[in-house]
Amino acid sequence: MAIKDYEPNMVLATKKFDVVGTRPVRHDGTDKVTGRAQYGADFTATGLIYGAILRSPHAHARIKSIDTSKAKSAAGILAVVTAKDFPKLTASRDEYVQLGELNTRLGYLRDNILADDKVLYKGQPVAAVAAANAHVAHEALSLIKVEYEVLPSVLTAPEAMKGNAAILHDHLKTEELGEQTDKVSNVAQHFQHVLGDLEKGLADAEVVIEREFNTATVHQGYIEPHNATAFWNKDGKVTIWCSTQGPFEVRDASAASLGLDIASIKLVPMEIGGGFGGKFEPFGAPVAAMLSKITGKPVKIVMTRAEDLQGTGPTPGSNMKVKMGVTKNGKFTAAQAHLAFEAGAFPGSPVGAAAMTVFAVYDIPNVVVDGYDVVVNKPKSGAYRAPGATQAAFAVETVVDEIAEKLGIDPIELRLMNAAKEGTRRADGPVNPRIGCVEVMEAMRDHPHYKAPLEGKNKGRGVAVGFWINGAGESALTLRVNSDGSVTLSEGSADIGGTRTSVAMQAAEVLGVPAESISPQVVDTDSVGYTSGTGGSSVTFKAGWAAYEAANDVKAQLIERASKIWEVDAGTLEYGKGEIKSKSDPELKLTFKELAGQLNSTGGPVVGSSNLMPPAIGGAYAGCIVDVEVDPDTGKTTIERFTMVQDAGKAIHPSYVEGQLQGGSVQGIGWALNEEYYMSDEGGMMNSSLLDYRIPVSLDVPMIDTVIVEVASPTHPFGVRGVGEVNLVPPPAAIANGIYRALGVRMEVLPMKPASVMEAVWKK
Amino acid sequence: MATVHIPSLMQKMTDGKQTVEVEGSTVRRIIDNLDEAYPGMKERLVADNKVKPNISVAVDGVVTSMGMLEKVREESEVFFLPAIGGGAG
Numbered sequence: 001m002a003i004k005d006y007e008p009n010m011v012l013a014t015k016k017f018d019v020v021g022t023r024p025v026r027h028d029g030t031d032k033v034t035g036r037a038q039y040g041a042d043f044t045a046t047g048l049i050y051g052a053i054l055r056s057p058h059a060h061a062r063i064k065s066i067d068t069s070k071a072k073s074a075a076g077i078l079a080v081v082t083a084k085d086f087p088k089l090t091a092s093r094d095e096y097v098q099l100g101e102l103n104t105r106l107g108y109l110r111d112n113i114l115a116d117d118k119v120l121y122k123g124q125p126v127a128a129v130a131a132a133n134a135h136v137a138h139e140a141l142s143l144i145k146v147e148y149e150v151l152p153s154v155l156t157a158p159e160a161m162k163g164n165a166a167i168l169h170d171h172l173k174t175e176e177l178g179e180q181t182d183k184v185s186n187v188a189q190h191f192q193h194v195l196g197d198l199e200k201g202l203a204d205a206e207v208v209i210e211r212e213f214n215t216a217t218v219h220q221g222y223i224e225p226h227n228a229t230a231f232w233n234k235d236g237k238v239t240i241w242c243s244t245q246g247p248f249e250v251r252d253a254s255a256a257s258l259g260l261d262i263a264s265i266k267l268v269p270m271e272i273g274g275g276f277g278g279k280f281e282p283f284g285a286p287v288a289a290m291l292s293k294i295t296g297k298p299v300k301i302v303m304t305r306a307e308d309l310q311g312t313g314p315t316p317g318s319n320m321k322v323k324m325g326v327t328k329n330g331k332f333t334a335a336q337a338h339l340a341f342e343a344g345a346f347p348g349s350p351v352g353a354a355a356m357t358v359f360a361v362y363d364i365p366n367v368v369v370d371g372y373d374v375v376v377n378k379p380k381s382g383a384y385r386a387p388g389a390t391q392a393a394f395a396v397e398t399v400v401d402e403i404a405e406k407l408g409i410d411p412i413e414l415r416l417m418n419a420a421k422e423g424t425r426r427a428d429g430p431v432n433p434r435i436g437c438v439e440v441m442e443a444m445r446d447h448p449h450y451k452a453p454l455e456g457k458n459k460g461r462g463v464a465v466g467f468w469i470n471g472a473g474e475s476a477l478t479l480r481v482n483s484d485g486s487v488t489l490s491e492g493s494a495d496i497g498g499t500r501t502s503v504a505m506q507a508a509e510v511l512g513v514p515a516e517s518i519s520p521q522v523v524d525t526d527s528v529g530y531t532s533g534t535g536g537s538s539v540t541f542k543a544g545w546a547a548y549e550a551a552n553d554v555k556a557q558l559i560e561r562a563s564k565i566w567e568v569d570a571g572t573l574e575y576g577k578g579e580i581k582s583k584s585d586p587e588l589k590l591t592f593k594e595l596a597g598q599l600n601s602t603g604g605p606v607v608g609s610s611n612l613m614p615p616a617i618g619g620a621y622a623g624c625i626v627d628v629e630v631d632p633d634t635g636k637t638t639i640e641r642f643t644m645v646q647d648a649g650k651a652i653h654p655s656y657v658e659g660q661l662q663g664g665s666v667q668g669i670g671w672a673l674n675e676e677y678y679m680s681d682e683g684g685m686m687n688s689s690l691l692d693y694r695i696p697v698s699l700d701v702p703m704i705d706t707v708i709v710e711v712a713s714p715t716h717p718f719g720v721r722g723v724g725e726v727n728l729v730p731p732p733a734a735i736a737n738g739i740y741r742a743l744g745v746r747m748e749v750l751p752m753k754p755a756s757v758m759e760a761v762w763k764k
Numbered sequence: 765m766a767t768v769h770i771p772s773l774m775q776k777m778t779d780g781k782q783t784v785e786v787e788g789s790t791v792r793r794i795i796d797n798l799d800e801a802y803p804g805m806k807e808r809l810v811a812d813n814k815v816k817p818n819i820s821v822a823v824d825g826v827v828t829s830m831g832m833l834e835k836v837r838e839e840s841e842v843f844f845l846p847a848i849g850g851g852a853g
Contacts, residue, residue, distance in 0.1 A: 096818075103817060175818070176772050176773045177774055177808060177819065177844065179773075189818070190773075192772045193845075194772040352845070352846040352847055357847070366798070371846065427846055428843070429769050429825075429841075429843035429845065430824075430825030430826070430841075430843065431824075431825050431841070432825070433825060439853075461802070469827075473828075514802050613830075615828070616826070617825070617826055656767075
């Protein structure tokens, strides 16, 4: 496509459909914009009372005793619980619990719900109370006396990996793909990916660049804090209403931690005010359930902002060393990465994903990647939009930019010369199927932003490209045809980014009806089959595929009904564009709506259903172009222009895809320039409010331009790849490269706050 | 026979071989036959008759959630990888 053809928010569509690819009004739009949508904190019930959680003031300490007697006897306090009040686990503490894109052992999950004998981060829950109102509950926390033996803490991976570091878990030994080493350590896991011969690749290189990078812990920054209401009925059944990305994961994890059968718990997903990976863990739900069991009343717990920042699952800080070798004509010959990620208090950082993605943008014959999952005295890390990939891309894409500069090659051309393609083997093993890496880079190169002059002092233009694996998982869905031709769709995927509509549109496309005639409902866990969580950019992919299958099921049933009405063989009929008709007799035809009105007289309701677990194939690529201006006296970076290019496979609803690209870009800008857990030496988060934890506001960002590239996924019926995450991968690296071109300093830390930029300038 | 890529940290069990050819129409059979040729492999990869939760299996480039039941073709490539989100230890 020629440059002049580009317009703002361009879709480079490769295939047209009737409904897919259009922009209908979202089904839940009215409730959202009128404020009628019910979020977790809005939930109320007869007899509702409130819970509050006492949290550890120490980053690392042994709990010597907990005295709850004063709290229990205080006026207005209805219940107090500690870990000792929880039922004995019926499963092993070592059993794994799936939490969206990450997983954990049951013992760690329980200790993160309420600590038992040790606290491992400041903010870890220790006890909880219930009272008639939230203020009384919070006040009563001060009546609980906890005696701690404070222990030395470790806050970064390099510190925790030292031989003399304080040990968090007395039993933790490093595991190397199933083999446990003998030494107690803070390194929970070490693994290695090897491709080709690294030494040979480095020997073949004419230029070798090596740098070390450190990134800070950052939070997902969702606006709605974690919340949960639970009611433990007299019959032993528990209902949980909460904001979560994974209704089934939270149900199962709650059941496991409470020692209940899964069927004893019904989880009702409320609307969700953002998650970005951070709402898979059942932080408050099991505690609320225990308080409800004691009081016989529904108990609501809503975290304060400080609790949410200190006591949930941020994405980890990291220490990364990257070395890359290249010939003088720009061909990458070798790459090596050492990735040490902070897991937080319990094992399970996204270092595995970081290692899969770190060099996945490129075709490099000789690679070694070492990954280390390291426990430190911070909250247990959670998923955050392409977990692990943003940190890894920051390191690699900075080194790639330096190679381009050293060789005097345009940075996008250098990337194109080495781009991963179909058939390229990744360092972690798999061979790429059809992917859109080259197409993304070409769209960046051809975009008018990349060619536009950049005038003025202290300005720089940076680019970077990122990869994310994308996930899939289980999905169950039903379509019920109503007598007026409308269709009710029930699904189990929490809707964070407009997926009610993107899933409904895929059913509408198959049925040949307008998107508006489908009514999509996210239902509770008793009302639909197991559906894995809204993570891994998976919902439009997997639930959309389920909608496609369920709609085909409906079509087949409608053809059967028409064959009954016309007394002809079903094989003589066909379905197309919302019409059932004879292949040979033009008189025999009925619209979808007309036939829907005859269902009760032809055999009863028509319900299409699908339960599937499609494979995720190919992943997705995104790249961005960013113009920055950096104040050389203060180090403050201003984003002047920003363009995000991403391969969506197929954009089902382009407006929502553009929203994802813009949202990921803004989060990337925040991660790049401002956001960090600012820790005291004792391990406390010093900036646990949104006044001090600086996520971007509208004044910090320009309008984000987007380009949607469509290289169809080789398996999905409409070519969907999933769009929610990869857009967060390249921004910090692109901004770092822009800062270099503005001021001539290579940034090796995130965030690149003014102080860090000035430090780099002074070191120059 | 399928080609099994041996993770570098397990290659001491295969005398340094990076890939080995193994018979088997499912991941279960592949692991059983791998263990027969290189004793100890199964213990590293399997617990309670399932692929260990902190290990992923990829067949022909696709990480499978079918685990031991995943079908393997004659010309397939099989990989054992660390799971995306660790939780080991």
